[in-house]
Amino acid sequence: MNANIEMMQIYSSLELQIEELPPYQHIRENEFLSRKQRKQKEEDIAVCVCKLDADISESACGERCLNVLTSTECTPGYCPCEAHCKNQRFQKCEYAKTKLFKTEGRGWGLLSDENIKAGQFIIEYCGEVISWKEARWRSHVYETQGLKDAYIICLNAAESIDATTKGSHARFINHSCQPNCETRKWNVLGEIKVGIFAKQDISVGTELGYDYNFEWYGGAKVRCLCGAANCSGFLGAKSRGFQEDTYVWEDDDDRYSVEKIPLYDSAEDEPSSKLLKSIDLSESEYVGNVKNEYSMAMNGSVKCEHQLESTSLDVQPLESDPMEGAVMNGVKTEESEEMKLYPQDAQQAFPQNNAMISRIRSSSACRNYRIGPSSSPRKKAQHYSNGKLKHLAQKQVDAKHVAELLASQEAQAELLINEELRNDATSHLSSLYNEIRPAIEEHERDNQDNVATCVAEKWIEASCLKLKTEFDLYSSIIKNIVCTPRRMPDQARPHGGGENEVKYLEF
Numbered sequence: 001m002n003a004n005i006e007m008m009q010i011y012s013s014l015e016l017q018i019e020e021l022p023p024y025q026h027i028r029e030n031e032f033l034s035r036k037q038r039k040q041k042e043e044d045i046a047v048c049v050c051k052l053d054a055d056i057s058e059s060a061c062g063e064r065c066l067n068v069l070t071s072t073e074c075t076p077g078y079c080p081c082e083a084h085c086k087n088q089r090f091q092k093c094e095y096a097k098t099k100l101f102k103t104e105g106r107g108w109g110l111l112s113d114e115n116i117k118a119g120q121f122i123i124e125y126c127g128e129v130i131s132w133k134e135a136r137w138r139s140h141v142y143e144t145q146g147l148k149d150a151y152i153i154c155l156n157a158a159e160s161i162d163a164t165t166k167g168s169h170a171r172f173i174n175h176s177c178q179p180n181c182e183t184r185k186w187n188v189l190g191e192i193k194v195g196i197f198a199k200q201d202i203s204v205g206t207e208l209g210y211d212y213n214f215e216w217y218g219g220a221k222v223r224c225l226c227g228a229a230n231c232s233g234f235l236g237a238k239s240r241g242f243q244e245d246t247y248v249w250e251d252d253d254d255r256y257s258v259e260k261i262p263l264y265d266s267a268e269d270e271p272s273s274k275l276l277k278s279i280d281l282s283e284s285e286y287v288g289n290v291k292n293e294y295s296m297a298m299n300g301s302v303k304c305e306h307q308l309e310s311t312s313l314d315v316q317p318l319e320s321d322p323m324e325g326a327v328m329n330g331v332k333t334e335e336s337e338e339m340k341l342y343p344q345d346a347q348q349a350f351p352q353n354n355a356m357i358s359r360i361r362s363s364s365a366c367r368n369y370r371i372g373p374s375s376s377p378r379k380k381a382q383h384y385s386n387g388k389l390k391h392l393a394q395k396q397v398d399a400k401h402v403a404e405l406l407a408s409q410e411a412q413a414e415l416l417i418n419e420e421l422r423n424d425a426t427s428h429l430s431s432l433y434n435e436i437r438p439a440i441e442e443h444e445r446d447n448q449d450n451v452a453t454c455v456a457e458k459w460i461e462a463s464c465l466k467l468k469t470e471f472d473l474y475s476s477i478i479k480n481i482v483c484t485p486r487r488m489p490d491q492a493r494p495h496g497g498g499e500n501e502v503k504y505l506e507f
């Protein structure tokens with residue numbers, strides 16, 4: 001009888017727990033929404049050279065396995081250690097034992113339910129794999145719905161994992177500024193997966209936490225309640241999402257910020273003590289939502305009851321940027337001088353470099369240099385009221401075509417040389433990206449500290465060189481158009497191109 005009552009009590013407390021858990025679907029594998037899951041091609045399979053030795057447990061794909069060293073899981077059927085291979089932890093869901101629990105003010109959290117060793121794989125962060133654009137859109141939608149907890153993390157430059165409606169227990173791991181876990185990316189059968197790994201030995205019953213700073217796409221500004229001595233104050237304060245939302249810029253002598261939030265570069269850095277002039281939050285629906293979310297987030301006890309099925313959303317996708325696709329119609333146009341001289345934003349010239357830029361931007365070493373679109377103080381006209389940068393998508397000037405319109409051979413040669421220098425600098429920057437990416441990824445895998453300053457400097461140097469060569473090219477075009485004679489119209493031989501292109505070159 002007593003046992004029955006006890007059982008009923010356990011059952012009802014379990015029921016209570018299940019009731020209280022926010023609605024989500026538990027999944028053990030990522031679901032791909034924006035594309036099909038990749039099938040590993042035979043030629044892409046990395047086969048290690050491990051040899052099974054019954055006396056040495058580490059022999060079957062331990063830490064010296066070539067695949068382990070490159071964060072790649074062995075492929076079943078190809079690994080020489082066959083069923084003994086220890087390097088298929090994601091595939092076999094070899095998770096540590098964990099338990100959900102309710103925290104004070106931070107919603108649900110995850111506890112270790114056994115002693116965990118430093119470096120041990122704890123759990124995969126599963127969810128829906130969506131494009132970066134979709135992530136921005138969803139993050140905005142969730143904010144609009146008043147969803148307090150954010151579950152979107154970055155997978156790669158183009159994709160994110162959203163565990164809001166579907167995910168593994170990793171979605172319950174809270175942020176800590178003094179984390180005992182970290183995220184690491186592994187190549188598993190040709191797909192990148194995000195795992196939570198122990199940074200140190202963790203004893204049973206300890207809350208698991210990792211630093212959201214790098215991978216998290218938290219739409220709202222949530223005050224961090226991790227309690228660490230070095231707490232940075234806000235969740236994901238260095239994350240891309242946070243940086244975009246709280247964009248701070250200078251316009252002549254004015255300084256603006258979305259909120260009067262003191263931003264800390266790192267535990268050691270000084271907080272930005274400058275009093276920032278707050279912009280009118282009502283100016284923008286988006287910022288308005290952020291503000292709304294912020295005040296909600298401050299109320300830690302608010303329990304979110306929102307269902308995600310709601311579709312009648314009165315919001316626009318963030319990517320509906322009114323400047324996107326804007327085309328520079330020629331030097332005759334009313335565009336600013338800066339737009340003429342910089343026909344392509346450095347970031348847009350290399351879409352694949354966005355990851356690099358955002359990673360570098362998220363390191364304090366580089367933030368000191370202010371890389372990327374926020375690298376230099378720009379005119380207010382180039383920002384939206386919420387501080388986001390407008391894209392300066394423009395056509396590139398075809399220097400060869402311009403040269404053909406000039407009568408002077410010297411002028412023609414000058415343009416062509418400058419174009420060649422610009423092209424060299426562009427391809428150098430592009431190849432540098434591939435060269436330094438492994439260093440950055442390696443760094444991120446080992447720990448979540450900042451990337452080395454020398455890496456950032458190399459990148460900045462190449463970016464500056466590219467900007468300089470672009471500047472030289474466009475200033476020499478303008479100079480020669482203004483100061484040297486042009487061919488007579490009937491001598492001009494504009495090549496190829498449609499009507500637009502000819503107009504573009506009519507000076």
Ligand SMILES: C[S@@+](CC[C@H](N)C(=O)[O-])C[C@H]1O[C@@H](n2cnc3c(N)ncnc32)[C@H](O)[C@@H]1O
Nearest residue numbers: 106107108148149150172173174175224225226
């Ligand atoms: C990935 S979820 C973590 C699980 C979440 N606590 C839950 O109940 O589902 C991230 C959200 O948890 C909350 N959170 C996580 N770490 C926090 C922290 N250190 N301080 C305050 N809130 C935190 C925030 O609302 C954040 O958006």
